[in-house]
Amino acid sequence: MRLxxxxxxxxxxxxxxxxxxxxxxxxxxxxxxxxxxxxxxxLCEQRGYVARDEVALSPDTPQLEALLGxxxxxxxxxxxxxxxxxxxxxxxxxxxxxxxxxxxEVEAGDLLVVPARRxxxxxxxxxxxxxxxxxxxxxxxxxxxxxxxxxxxx
Ligand SMILES: [Fe+2]
Numbered sequence: 001m002r003l004x005x006x007x008x009x010x011x012x013x014x015x016x017x018x019x020x021x022x023x024x025x026x027x028x029x030x031x032x033x034x035x036x037x038x039x040x041x042x043l044c045e046q047r048g049y050v051a052r053d054e055v056a057l058s059p060d061t062p063q064l065e066a067l068l069g070x071x072x073x074x075x076x077x078x079x080x081x082x083x084x085x086x087x088x089x090x091x092x093x094x095x096x097x098x099x100x101x102x103x104x105e106v107e108a109g110d111l112l113v114v115p116a117r118r119x120x121x122x123x124x125x126x127x128x129x130x131x132x133x134x135x136x137x138x139x140x141x142x143x144x145x146x147x148x149x150x151x152x153x154x
Contacts, residue, residue, distance in 0.1 A: 001028060001110045006093060006101035014102050021097050025113035026104070029084070039111070040084060040133065047113075049082060049135035056131040057124060058088075064128075071122040075144035079137040081114040088130035095119040119147055 005014045019026055029036040043049065057064060074095075083090075089107040094114055096102050105125070106112055114120045124130060 001026065001107065001112075002103075002105040004103045006103045009100065014096075018096055018102055019094070019104070022094060022102070022118060023115035024094055024102075024104075024118070025111070025115075027111040028109050029111055031086075031109050036084065036109075036111075040135065043082075043111075043113075044135060047080065048137055049080075051136040051138070053134050053136075054086070054131065055134055056129075058129045068124065070144065074119050074121050074147040076117050076119050076147070077114075077144060079116045080135075081120070082112075082135035084111045084133040084135075085109065086131045086133060089125045089127060090130040090132075091123040091125060093121050093123075 003014050003016070003019070016026060027039070029039050040052075044052075057067070061067070074093075083106070085106050085108050087108050089105065092104045092106065092112060092114065093101045094104060095118060104112060
């Protein structure tokens with residue numbers, strides 16, 4: 001995982017404390033199912049995630065550009081967005097407590113929880129491939145709420 005402020009500012013580098021302050025959970029797990037499966041199970045029990053699926057994005061994904069076009073616009077959800085990266089990489093921009101962008105570049109083994117009601121957006125990296133486990137409190141209620149006015153992606 002690489003963490004940075006999107007707009008460099010005074011006050012030092014972006015750190016795990018900045019993520020924590022925004023309610024973001026981050027953990028790196030070994031890429032061994034014997035380790036990460038129980039860790040995800042514990043997370044489900046602690047935080048009430050009851051559903052799970054796997055999502056994969058790649059240049060072969062149908063409607064990839066349309067999907068990315070929705071993810072890259074700043075939005076929030078009424079429940080947590082939970083991703084455990086199995087392969088590939090991706091970029092989450094998450095709003096800090098003072099409304100700056102924290103850029104979180106994730107790769108295999110990274111577990112990231114963007115808490116409910118925290119604004120964020122998502123991009124692929126140039127390799128344009130990611131595969132993740134997703135955990136949900138209620139998959140039926142997991143819809144994006146876009147921020148107004150929307151900001152154009154960089
Ligand atoms: Fe989202």
